[in-house]
Amino acid sequence: MAVNTTELSAGVTGRFIPARQFKTSRITVQLLTPLSLKTVSRNAMLPFLLTRACRAYPDLKSLNSKLASLYGAALMAEVSKIGNMHSLRLTISSIDDRYALDDSSVAGECAKLLTGMLFEPLLDGARFNEKLFDSEKRLFLERIDGEVNEKRRYAVSRAENIMCESEPFGISKYGPRAMAQGLDCGELYLAWEEMLKTAIININFIGVSDPSPVYDAFKKALSSVKRHPAAPADQSVSAKIGGKSVTERLAVTQSKLVMGFKSDITHASPLYMPAVVFCDLYGGSPHSKLFQNVRERLSLCYYCAARYNRSNGIMMVDSGIQEEKAEQARAEIIAQLDAIKSGNVSEDELSASKAALTDSARSVTDSPYALDSWYCQRSLESDIVSPQQFAEMINGVTKEQVIEAAKHFDLDTVYLLAPDGGNSNE
Amino acid sequence: MNDMMQIFESKRIDERFIMYRHPSGCTAYICEKPEYFSAYACFGTKYGSVDTKFRIKGEPEFTEVPEGIAHFLEHKMFEKEYGDVFSLYAKTGAAANAYTSFDRTNYLFSCTDKFSESFDILLKFVQEPYFTKESVEKEQGIIGQEIEMYLDSPGSRLLFNLLAAMYKNHPVRIDIPGTVESISHIDYKLLYKCYNTFYNLNNMFICVAGNVKADNVIEQINKSLKDVAPVQIERGSFDEPYGIVDKYVEQKLAVSLPMFAIGYKESCGAERRTLKDKIYTSLLMETIAGESSPLYKRLFDAGLINDKFCADILDGYGYFASIFEGESSDPRAVLNALNEEIARVRRDGVDPEEFERARRRCYGRLVMRFNSVDDIAEMLVQCAISGTMLYDDIEICASASAKDINEHLKSVLNTDNCSLSVILPAGE
Numbered sequence: 001m002a003v004n005t006t007e008l009s010a011g012v013t014g015r016f017i018p019a020r021q022f023k024t025s026r027i028t029v030q031l032l033t034p035l036s037l038k039t040v041s042r043n044a045m046l047p048f049l050l051t052r053a054c055r056a057y058p059d060l061k062s063l064n065s066k067l068a069s070l071y072g073a074a075l076m077a078e079v080s081k082i083g084n085m086h087s088l089r090l091t092i093s094s095i096d097d098r099y100a101l102d103d104s105s106v107a108g109e110c111a112k113l114l115t116g117m118l119f120e121p122l123l124d125g126a127r128f129n130e131k132l133f134d135s136e137k138r139l140f141l142e143r144i145d146g147e148v149n150e151k152r153r154y155a156v157s158r159a160e161n162i163m164c165e166s167e168p169f170g171i172s173k174y175g176p177r178a179m180a181q182g183l184d185c186g187e188l189y190l191a192w193e194e195m196l197k198t199a200i201i202n203i204n205f206i207g208v209s210d211p212s213p214v215y216d217a218f219k220k221a222l223s224s225v226k227r228h229p230a231a232p233a234d235q236s237v238s239a240k241i242g243g244k245s246v247t248e249r250l251a252v253t254q255s256k257l258v259m260g261f262k263s264d265i266t267h268a269s270p271l272y273m274p275a276v277v278f279c280d281l282y283g284g285s286p287h288s289k290l291f292q293n294v295r296e297r298l299s300l301c302y303y304c305a306a307r308y309n310r311s312n313g314i315m316m317v318d319s320g321i322q323e324e325k326a327e328q329a330r331a332e333i334i335a336q337l338d339a340i341k342s343g344n345v346s347e348d349e350l351s352a353s354k355a356a357l358t359d360s361a362r363s364v365t366d367s368p369y370a371l372d373s374w375y376c377q378r379s380l381e382s383d384i385v386s387p388q389q390f391a392e393m394i395n396g397v398t399k400e401q402v403i404e405a406a407k408h409f410d411l412d413t414v415y416l417l418a419p420d421g422g423n424s425n426e
Numbered sequence: 427m428n429d430m431m432q433i434f435e436s437k438r439i440d441e442r443f444i445m446y447r448h449p450s451g452c453t454a455y456i457c458e459k460p461e462y463f464s465a466y467a468c469f470g471t472k473y474g475s476v477d478t479k480f481r482i483k484g485e486p487e488f489t490e491v492p493e494g495i496a497h498f499l500e501h502k503m504f505e506k507e508y509g510d511v512f513s514l515y516a517k518t519g520a521a522a523n524a525y526t527s528f529d530r531t532n533y534l535f536s537c538t539d540k541f542s543e544s545f546d547i548l549l550k551f552v553q554e555p556y557f558t559k560e561s562v563e564k565e566q567g568i569i570g571q572e573i574e575m576y577l578d579s580p581g582s583r584l585l586f587n588l589l590a591a592m593y594k595n596h597p598v599r600i601d602i603p604g605t606v607e608s609i610s611h612i613d614y615k616l617l618y619k620c621y622n623t624f625y626n627l628n629n630m631f632i633c634v635a636g637n638v639k640a641d642n643v644i645e646q647i648n649k650s651l652k653d654v655a656p657v658q659i660e661r662g663s664f665d666e667p668y669g670i671v672d673k674y675v676e677q678k679l680a681v682s683l684p685m686f687a688i689g690y691k692e693s694c695g696a697e698r699r700t701l702k703d704k705i706y707t708s709l710l711m712e713t714i715a716g717e718s719s720p721l722y723k724r725l726f727d728a729g730l731i732n733d734k735f736c737a738d739i740l741d742g743y744g745y746f747a748s749i750f751e752g753e754s755s756d757p758r759a760v761l762n763a764l765n766e767e768i769a770r771v772r773r774d775g776v777d778p779e780e781f782e783r784a785r786r787r788c789y790g791r792l793v794m795r796f797n798s799v800d801d802i803a804e805m806l807v808q809c810a811i812s813g814t815m816l817y818d819d820i821e822i823c824a825s826a827s828a829k830d831i832n833e834h835l836k837s838v839l840n841t842d843n844c845s846l847s848v849i850l851p852a853g854e
Contacts, residue, residue, distance in 0.1 A: 006493075020461065021459070021462055023439065023796050024667025024794055028691060060722075060723055060727075061718060061720075064716075064717040065718040067718075067787075068717070068783035068786055069783060070786075070788070071795075072790030073784045073789050094790070095793050099439055099793050101789065101824060135727070135729075136728055142682070142683055145682030145683060146682050147681055148680055149580050149680075149685075150579075248681045251580045251679065251853065253577040254574040254577070285516070285521075286512035286516075287521070291512075295568060299565075300571070301568070301571050302572040302575055320575045353516070353518075354515070360521065362463050362464070363464040365463050365538065366798070367798060
């Protein structure tokens, strides 16, 4: 599989990822812009607003009817952070033409629809249609409020915000609720205009057919835009401060312990691949130190896992436990990191982590979503490695390098989400 | 190719798989996908949380077991005299896991390399129980935390509260992992009893999809499956009435907006309803309340639902529920609007254009599942459990008509036989 990239306009890259095996084709437009408190809310709301209606399909009913006629084509918006950059994704995915019940060109129609959503939104002069905006604002606020529903994810994201409060990465991806509350339809228009001019744009196309109709549609739409893409935000590592410990209380039964570590190793560092192996060996797989000790040996939890962020070098360890066991779990999590730092890594552990990581990298190619995400997460990097290359690079990592990488990680923040005593389960 | 093997094919979506019956009664389903890197394999048993009362044919009495034991057994299968099974998979690089649901326990792995080594581990460990007093006690701490995790999961509470409001006696109403109290009654002897009943090969299945050769897979199965006499399992009956238990149930949790699930309890008996019933019900739910329907637009514009609103069916032996769920500031208003729309469609018939959109949406979704080897293997598991054939749902959907589903509506979505489950924000 050869991935083919083309520059469509200044700062706009088209990426064709040929994949015959899938029943679907998938197009994603990724807009990248520096994270800042000033623009985070309006930018975060934008992809949701844009995928709700457009000039050709001005309301929910007409758009959803169109999508249904395209065999349930799915239009999706996704917002995330890549280090200090804000990533906004608009995606359309549909069955491939080969499986249509009639002769319609589903993929071509989808490309047209997606460009329409991005370049021809439903406007009233220099503002978004107010009715559409108000309805989407309600959903956006509900989305922000709903973050608390999934306790595991909520606890990790609270811990990240606290740990990185003095840098852009510490801003939550949807921005503060109060700012979302204050948004209006004129401001979103400005955000849209600004985004088309200045965002770094990537278009991923995963499918069978020739990508040129998709590219041509985007080129045509972009020809009327004066592009001057902004430089990517400073992606330097998160500064080590340390010593923070925060407990928050909520109506829950189980406590969530999150421990945030900082390192100076990012994807650009020589120790990057060793850090990836280290994180798996520490808390990535069932054979890892954390699973084997915090769960299996001490029976403290059902899950205890470590996740490493290649953009800024941080690593988050999280576990669901009883509040009175938090101290014991914290001590064990530290003890296991110290064990690796002092060289307690067996050849079996090392080869198990390398095998697990190469296996999971190779399987990226088998899922359109995983492939799309792989390239979106790396789109700002100068040399983008394919999943296959990544798998090969993992194999070169040595035990000494893993121990060396571990020594770069220091505890910064301990966060505990604990019961407030008011839960109806108790 | 021999008479124990059969090939099934769908020309419409260019797919095929092989079914192989092993002499033990275990059935294997294999889908070759040479254009993928990975393969997904699973070895499972038709044994889940609903199997709380059973006996082997010939035994005088039924055995009743604590709630959550099937799931507990699944955890304990990974522990052996030599250590844990993950340490074996660690050598091959496969990602291994297992899950227990209402009607199955399934052990699985996916990999891109060393398939036969990993498959060998899977086939062996599921056939080798090893339970001790100490290891059972150790697991009670781990599963206790898993149970507490689910007590904080609003989606899980929403569903199980709904099922308890709909079902009086059928064990689909109980939580799959049981409770901290119920699992305290589990001991290693009970685990062996359940294992020896349900992990008989005659009650089991193997499903493989991905970058494999069917001949090699079958050869490995023939070498690894033990020669055991088949047992006949008799499951206890539960005498489930048609009517629901409670019209309304609520719980408070840390959520931002009330969550709701509306469940229509469909008639079922002790068996399961047909695949056609399931697809037709699905098409009806899509036509009545799908994203392009007038009802969806009304509720959305009134601020009564958001984009989390969706419909699903939960079915198995002795239960069939049509469920709508979402978030709303006023769940009762959603229930009333839905019931009114069902009554209207029952009176006037479905709008043919809306039906056509629902049909295309359902068809597209069914086809899209064939993107993933994991999903294909899990669809084969569903076939093994329910006795249906892969691709049949696509054909039923492709040939369904508005007339068919108008007729079908006479027998489902009874607005007098539904329950509303609500999760309210704590502190309100």
